[in-house]
Amino acid sequence: MTGTVLTNTVMILGMAAVTVFVKAALFVLGDRVVFPPLLKQALGFVPVTVLTAIIVPMILSPNGEGLELTWRNPQLVGALAAVLACVATGKQLLTIAVALGVFFAWQLGVLA
Amino acid sequence: MTRRSSFAAGARDTLPMVIGAAPFGVIFGTLVAAGPLAAWQGQLMSLSVFAGSSQFIALGLVAGHAGLAVIWLTTLIVNLRHALYAATLLPHVAHLPARWRWTLGFFLTDETFAVMAGYYARHPRAPLGHWYFLGSCLSMYANWQFWTLVGLLFGAAFPQLQSLGLDFAMVATFIAIVVPQLASLPNFAAAAAAGAVAYLGQDVPYKLGLMAAVVAGVAVGMALQRWRSGGLEAGRREEEAA
Numbered sequence: 001m002t003g004t005v006l007t008n009t010v011m012i013l014g015m016a017a018v019t020v021f022v023k024a025a026l027f028v029l030g031d032r033v034v035f036p037p038l039l040k041q042a043l044g045f046v047p048v049t050v051l052t053a054i055i056v057p058m059i060l061s062p063n064g065e066g067l068e069l070t071w072r073n074p075q076l077v078g079a080l081a082a083v084l085a086c087v088a089t090g091k092q093l094l095t096i097a098v099a100l101g102v103f104f105a106w107q108l109g110v111l112a
Numbered sequence: 113m114t115r116r117s118s119f120a121a122g123a124r125d126t127l128p129m130v131i132g133a134a135p136f137g138v139i140f141g142t143l144v145a146a147g148p149l150a151a152w153q154g155q156l157m158s159l160s161v162f163a164g165s166s167q168f169i170a171l172g173l174v175a176g177h178a179g180l181a182v183i184w185l186t187t188l189i190v191n192l193r194h195a196l197y198a199a200t201l202l203p204h205v206a207h208l209p210a211r212w213r214w215t216l217g218f219f220l221t222d223e224t225f226a227v228m229a230g231y232y233a234r235h236p237r238a239p240l241g242h243w244y245f246l247g248s249c250l251s252m253y254a255n256w257q258f259w260t261l262v263g264l265l266f267g268a269a270f271p272q273l274q275s276l277g278l279d280f281a282m283v284a285t286f287i288a289i290v291v292p293q294l295a296s297l298p299n300f301a302a303a304a305a306a307g308a309v310a311y312l313g314q315d316v317p318y319k320l321g322l323m324a325a326v327v328a329g330v331a332v333g334m335a336l337q338r339w340r341s342g343g344l345e346a347g348r349r350e351e352e353a354a
Binding site for chain 2: 004005007008009010011012013014015016018019020022023024025026027028030031033035041042043044045046047048049050051052053054055056057058059060061062064074075078079082083086087090092093095096099100103104107
């Protein structure tokens with residue numbers, strides 16, 4: 001192994017160690033971690049906030065070049081279809097199917 | 113529900129995420145093949161780190177000759193959100209044997225967190241939930257390894273992969289998980305605040321815009337919840353007085 005190869009391998013294994021620590025530490029501590037009630041209440045909001053925070057930029061500026069609030073944005077049209085399907089039916093799989101159908105139809109049919 | 117059917121259900125419910133992650137696996141493999149790392153090191157990174165965003169960022173840092181400490185610290189910050197996921201899911205795994213908790217922790221990703229948040233919202237006390245969890249984890253893991261390898265070997269053959277928009281499968285699934293939870297006003301306001309801050313902070317490096325969005329959303333949600341429960345208590349006191 002040359003020096004750079006070795007350094008890069010150490011780099012990768014170090015990244016793995018850091019990541020495993022961040023992901024698994026709380027799970028491994030298990031019952032020894034006791035969250036105060038206020039923190040428990042806060043954690044209850046994590047799923048809706050983080051999932052929304054991940055997708056909103058993907059929907060509103062899919063190309064990372066500013067706001068695309070237009071009918072020519074298939075991510076936006078597909079996302080609106082998903083919200084409507086979910087509110088109307090409450091069925092998860094159907095929502096995903098409708099959203100993907102609208103998204104690809106829009107991309108390949110309407111905009112092509 | 114058996115262990116096997118629970119495992120299979122977890123893998124099945126993760127399928128849209130698997131589709132969404134595939135192009136990123138290929139792109140990662142392609143970037144490794146074009147950069148200073150050896151091909152086997154790219155696969156080693158997917159096998160051992162298993163956290164997409166930090167893997168992409170590390171490639172950029174290696175190309176820019178960043179030092180080890182910078183790369184490790186960046187990895188820590190970019191992956192910090194997983195600690196939040198672990199904290200949220202902890203009540204559902206704390207009772208499991210240690211080998212299970214190590215395993216599920218190692219395999220935790222954004223996608224599996226989303227699937228598990230939806231699952232535990234529907235089944236708060238599922239005795240075989242950890243098999244479902246494992247099914248979700250392993251389907252994401254096998255998928256990431258496979259598409260990394262495809263990218264390493266044949267990446268140059270897929271130049272326009274990102275423009276296909278396969279990552280929309282992840283958006284669709286997240287919507288299907290989040291929307292049913294928005295019926296309560298605090299949740300709705302929390303999501304709206306988080307979405308707004310995430311949009312405004314999308315160019316902030318190291319995923320810190322995402323962390324800020326979560327903090328803002330949680331703060332708004334809690335403030336509303338306290339305000340409402342305060343209102344209820346006041347109402348109860350009035351009733352008692354009458």
